[in-house]
Amino acid sequence: AQASFVVKVFVPLPSQPRAMSFKIEFPEGYALCFVPLALSWIMNMFLSIQVAMGRKKYDVQYPNLYAPPGHKDGDKFNCIQRAHQNTLESWSMVMITMLVCALVYPISSAISGTIWVLGRFVYGIGYALGNPSFRMPGGLLSHVGDFPLMGMAIRIAYTALIDPDLVKMMKGFAKTHAGLEL
Numbered sequence: 001a002q003a004s005f006v007v008k009v010f011v012p013l014p015s016q017p018r019a020m021s022f023k024i025e026f027p028e029g030y031a032l033c034f035v036p037l038a039l040s041w042i043m044n045m046f047l048s049i050q051v052a053m054g055r056k057k058y059d060v061q062y063p064n065l066y067a068p069p070g071h072k073d074g075d076k077f078n079c080i081q082r083a084h085q086n087t088l089e090s091w092s093m094v095m096i097t098m099l100v101c102a103l104v105y106p107i108s109s110a111i112s113g114t115i116w117v118l119g120r121f122v123y124g125i126g127y128a129l130g131n132p133s134f135r136m137p138g139g140l141l142s143h144v145g146d147f148p149l150m151g152m153a154i155r156i157a158y159t160a161l162i163d164p165d166l167v168k169m170m171k172g173f174a175k176t177h178a179g180l181e182l
Contacts, residue, residue: 029106033099036113040095043117047084047124054080054128076130083127083135087120094146101152108152116145 054060058073066081067074094116102109123138160166174180 027103027106029110030102032106032110033102033113036098036110036117037095039114039117040091040120043120043124044084044087044091046121047087050080050124050128051084079130079132079135080128082132083124087124090146091120094149097146097149097153101149101156104156105152109149112145112148112152114145116142116149119143119145 054077055062058067058071058077060067060071060073060077065085067077071077095113098109098113098116119138119140119142121138122141123135126134126136126138171182174182
C-alpha cells in the first residue's frame with residue numbers, strides 16, 4: 001500500500017494567515033529506505049568511535065583533524081580519520097539520492113543504500129588496519145551501492161527531459177519568464 005500524509009503549510013497573506021494543505025503519497029516499499037538511513041547513523045557512530053579510540057591510542061590531540069607532520073603514528077591514525085572523513089564527504093549525497101530515487105525505484109534504492117552503508121563499514125574497518133590498500137574492498141562494495149543510485153538518478157533525469165509534457169512545460173516557462181521562444 002502507498003504511504004501518505006497530509007502537510008499543512010501556513011501562508012501569510014496581507015489580509016489573514018491561511019492554512020493550505022496538500023497530500024503527499026509515497027510508493028509502496030518507500031519505507032524500506034529508512035533501513036539504510038538508520039544504519040548509516042550507526043555506521044557514522046561506529047566510525048566516530050574508531051576515530052576517538054585512535055586519538056587516544058596514538059595520542060593525537062584536538063584541534064588537529066589529522067596527526068601533525070612527523071608524528072610517530074601519524075599514518076596509522078590518519079588512516080582511521082581518513083576513513084571517517086571520506087565517508088562524511090559522500091554520506092549526505094548518497095542518502096539524499098537514495099531517498100529521491102526511491103520515489104520512482106523504492107526497492108532498488110533501498111537495496112543500493114544498504115549496500116553502500118555496509119561497504120562503508122568494511123571500508124572503515126579495512127582502512128583502520130593502518131594500510132591504505134585495505135580500504136579497497138569496502139570502497140568497491142560502497143560503489144556497488146552508490147553507482148546504481150547515480151544510474152537511477154540519471155535515468156529519472158533523462159526520462160524527465162524527454163517527456164513531451166515536461167518539454168512543453170519548460171518551453172512555456174522559457175517563453176513566459178525569459179521571453180525565449182524555443
